[in-house]
Amino acid sequence: xxxxxxxxxxxxxxxxxxxxxxxxxxxxxxxxxxxxxxxxxxxxxxxxxxxxxxxxxxxxxxxxxxxxxxxxxxxxxxxxxxxxxxxxxxxxxxxxxxxxxxxxxxxxxxxxxxxxxxxxxxxxxxxxxxxxxxxxxxxxxxxxxxxxxxxxxxxxxxxxxxxxxxxxxxxxxxxxxxxxxxxxxxxxxxxxxxxxxxxxxxxxxxxxxxxxxxxxxxxxxxxxxxxxxxxxxxxxxxxxxxxxxxxxxxxxxxxxxxxxxxxxxxxxxxxxxxxxxxxxxxxxxxxxxxxxxxxxxxxxxxxxxxxxxxxxxx
Numbered sequence: 001x002x003x004x005x006x007x008x009x010x011x012x013x014x015x016x017x018x019x020x021x022x023x024x025x026x027x028x029x030x031x032x033x034x035x036x037x038x039x040x041x042x043x044x045x046x047x048x049x050x051x052x053x054x055x056x057x058x059x060x061x062x063x064x065x066x067x068x069x070x071x072x073x074x075x076x077x078x079x080x081x082x083x084x085x086x087x088x089x090x091x092x093x094x095x096x097x098x099x100x101x102x103x104x105x106x107x108x109x110x111x112x113x114x115x116x117x118x119x120x121x122x123x124x125x126x127x128x129x130x131x132x133x134x135x136x137x138x139x140x141x142x143x144x145x146x147x148x149x150x151x152x153x154x155x156x157x158x159x160x161x162x163x164x165x166x167x168x169x170x171x172x173x174x175x176x177x178x179x180x181x182x183x184x185x186x187x188x189x190x191x192x193x194x195x196x197x198x199x200x201x202x203x204x205x206x207x208x209x210x211x212x213x214x215x216x217x218x219x220x221x222x223x224x225x226x227x228x229x230x231x232x233x234x235x236x237x238x239x240x241x242x243x244x245x246x247x248x249x250x251x252x253x254x255x256x257x258x259x260x261x262x263x264x265x266x267x268x269x270x271x272x273x274x275x276x277x278x279x280x281x282x283x284x285x286x287x288x289x290x291x292x293x294x295x296x297x298x299x300x301x302x303x304x305x306x307x308x309x310x311x312x313x314x
Contacts, residue, residue: 024060026072026106026128030081033070033111039082043129043149045195048077052192053142054134063103070107071099073131078146080153081126082161083114089121091305092163094150094205098174098214098280101139102132108282109173116283117171120298123163125154129179139215140182140228143175145191147183148203156201167308169207169239174251174280177213181258184208184239185229207304209297210243212279216254225257231265238262241269242300244293246277272296 031038042048049056058074065071080094095117097109104110106128114124129146133139151168158165172180187204194200218224232238241262245255255271262269277290285291 024075024077024079025062026060026070026075026104027079027081029062029070029072030106030111030126030128033107034081034083039084041080041082041153043078043080043146043153048079050142050145050192053130054136055130055132055142069105070111071103072106072128073099073103075104075128075130078130078150079128080150081114081128083111083118083124083126085118085121085123087121088123088162089305090162090164091122091167091169091301092125092154092158092161093117093122093169093171093209094125094127094147094154096127096129096143096147096170096172096176096179098172098176098212099131100214101143101175104128104131105173105280105282108284109176109280112283113171113173116294120301122301123161125150140175140179141191143179144182144186144189147179148187148191149198151183151203151205152198152201156198167206167305169209170205171209171211172213173211173282174214177210178215180205180208180210181213181216181229184241185232205239207240208242209301210241210255210258211293212245212249212251213243213254213258214251216251216258222253222257225261229258229261231261235266238265238267240304241267242297243269243271244274244290244297245271246274246279246288246290248276248288249279249290251279270296270300 058076060074063071097104097106099105110126117124127150130142155165170180243255245252259271274290276288278287
């Protein structure tokens with residue numbers, strides 16, 4: 001690449017990754033929760049919107065609820081918020097907060113999760129993807145475009161972020177868990193026309209953490225899986241997968257049906273089912289033993305790191 005072009009490119013990256021891009025109330029609040037200088041990356045070039053977005057005229061806003069947790073809706077300019085650990089170990093996770101594809105539970109399923117990952121040396125990227133569902137499109141349509149683009153950006157800029165492009169995972173809750181699963185099963189699906197070299201980069205995650213994932217079973221028949229998470233061609237196409245759900249969660253059957261499929265294909269997958277805890281808790285120590293999911297997940301992440309390190313030495 002021409003040296004002059006390299007300088008211009010680096011200057012452009014510095015601009016779009018600066019706090020000045022955080023012009024929406026959601027970005028501003030997430031930056032405030034970080035408590036230090038933020039790196040905010042727009043997923044799409046230009047003004048950060050997509051010309052083909054049916055919801056482009058929406059105005060981003062924060063939802064106020066009694067618990068005072070940050071929830072964002074009417075997202076038209078999707079972004080990535082980078083949370084760096086004090087001692088990064090080369091791993092990265094893109095976080096997809098839940099919210100039924102209508103809102104983003106961006107604190108208890110976003111920033112608090114990023115902090116938990118940072119404590120393990122993992123660089124976290126919180127995806128502020130587009131919600132609510134767009135009229136006339138599948139519930140996940142624009143969110144999956146954003147999710148694929150987010151993974152591609154992280155992998156394309158791995159050197160800049162100090163991460164291993166072969167250790168990029170996804171972690172999602174509820175609808176975000178569904179979205180994380182879709183990045184596994186739809187990684188090669190063409191959800192938008194390529195716009196730059198980043199779109200030539202793989203959108204497949206190297207591992208996936210699905211916490212009380214929703215919408216994995218077929219509409220009207222929970223004995224079958226949604227066709228969007230149909231079996232991949234071979235076991236080798238799957239990443240390692242960790243799942244956790246409470247038995248009293250209305251989406252528990254989704255996890256059970258999905259892990260049965262993974263087991264049939266001999267995919268390295270782990271499912272923890274807790275007797276109670278309900279839905280939408282994140283890291284909260286309320287509603288039963290489900291809050292303990294972080295302990296086996298931390299162990300699973302550490303084991304995965306070790307096995308990946310050992311494989312790379314062979």
